[in-house]
Amino acid sequence: MDITQQIVNAIWLGSVYSLFALGYALVFSVLGLLNLAHSANFMWGAYIGLFFVLQMGFPVLLAAPLAIIGGGVIGILLDRVAFAPLRRRNAPRIAQLISSIGAATFMVALAQIAFSAQPQNFPLDQIPNQTIEGLPFRITPVQVIIFAAALLLMAFLHILVMRTKQGQAMRTVAFDERIAALLGVPVDAIFRLTFFLAGAMAGAAGMLYGLAYNSITPFMGSAVALKGLTVIVLGGLGSIEGAVLGGFVVAGLEVFSIALGGSDFRDAIIFLLLFIVLVVRPQGLLGEASTERA
């Protein structure tokens, strides 16, 4: 077994999972809501990036921020269409969950009409995916970028939520919307901000994921959606550090169950661990009791 390479593989896959799970975790931490359209938002982020590269001839570095902003705007639209009307009517959270499934289905279908089901890819010569020479293991620049992006975005979100005024407002809303409103927190603007950030996170993840695996289809979100959900449940619903830790734990388990000769049992091992964690520590690895969320 090539242990060094497998460790690198696990760290790399962990950054992909964490990056995807961050947006999930953010929405959950503020709204206490599972946004299952996050994977569709992620997929649209990749297509927006692809659009600017292929149709506008932008370099990848310039298309990436546009994909992030585009993803954020889609996040806001998603909130306005799928969540805000339900919130206004005080609909139960389960209704919002179902609404997010509907939104995801709609967004995937729209992408299929617009871009067809055929996989598309970034121009091969624009991606830094040539293996870096002179290392004891094999890694490509795009993998390093994604690892760095996952850590940076985690740090950024952590600081935003814990250290800034907006973050304080977000946490107040998370604690209780009505109290937040009484304290003068612009609740609706905070929701918008949250969805923008989560959408931007999805856009960034989609763009980077698109570059990493370079096969962009309307269904690319569903491949990571279930893993992303596992990651945040394992890490602790709504915990941003938990999303990152969970990403690396799930990826590590996946890679090492394969490395030790069990590629047939890969998913069984992951979900067995999830089951054990939920029984022993229902709030997840880094989760806190639900009233102290975020």
Next chain:
Amino acid sequence: MNAFVRRFLSVVIVFSLVAVSLPAIVLAQGGDEEVRMGDWESPTPENLPDEIPIGVLFGLSGGVAVYGEVQQRAVQLAVDEINESGYLGDSVLVPFFEDSGGSGEQAIAAMTKVIEEDEVVAVIGPTLSSSAFSADPIAQENGIPVLGVSNTANGITDMGEFVFRDSLPEAAVIPGTIAQAAEILGLERVGVLYGNDDDFTYSGYEVFVEALEDNEIEITTEETFARGDVDFNAQLTNIIATEPDAIVVSALAQEGVPIIVQARQLGFTGPIIGGNGFNSPAIVAQAGDAANGVIVGAAWNIANQNPLSAAFIEAFEEAYDAQPDQFAAQAYTGTWLIATAIRRADSADPADIRDALAEIEDFPTPLGSFSFDEDRNPVHEPVAQIIVDGVYEILSEETAAAAYGEE
């Protein structure tokens, strides 16, 4: 906000209208010697009617028309050659083309029409295996031989003794590919990666394993993935650590592309051998340089060295100003097989044609030396192809050297 949405939707629409460009296909040269299709040594038939009606059922409308149109062109080309050359003495073949569409009902209607109204003595087609399952029993009941030229599903010829095909099923392509790759590349040890939750990839895996055993190639490790996976680094790292001569992959194109790309990124430069899922322009378009050295079998390739194949390509290009594909080669061959059966039987009776067809053995065609086995399935060497600089070439020592560098 609204302006942004409008602008965004309009760019989306523009984007969707842009077609994916297909990779260019390079034409290789054929042999120079004068060659002639057909069995001219058998006696010229004398007892045939002036006109011999044959039914030709292809999917000419809907999505299946991509295949049906080229098949129709190839049959017409063969019929013209047969009639102009006097292959059937003073008689001529009269083809009745009907649209078998994409649905079973349409294929049944077309089959009934050619048999009952046009009173054909043999039928070529239909395009889809599913259409064949619907329509071929009608030919069987009426005792009319039917020859599928693109049906690859299992069980086609189980429908009866009047049902034939000249299109190699996947299970026949893989063993030939492995045998040729083993001989040319000297494979001894290979790693295997396959999708274990999909019928197609799992049955492909089983055929691969059998073929590897037959060629006495050792399997170093077997790894699996699930449909929809995108990251294969862990499995590939395991495989590469066993230092195999090649990696054998049973996957569809969607998983095939990232497997190829990631194997190359992990430093594997050797052959990657795939099933029919790798026989797709998407592999070259999306994997780029990483696809170099990928090996996949096919029934026919335009770079085929066989002189009859070269003659066919030339005739097809002259007639239609377009390059033939595997479907054209199989349809063209099928028409010549029917004509040869008629010539040898010296009879336009469907039962006599069936018997003569079943006896065809080692008949030279663009597909190679062609025989029917006892189950009326085709027997001929598949072509092992190798991707070199983005083009599917015939696997040989030269093309292998070009793909893998000096070794």
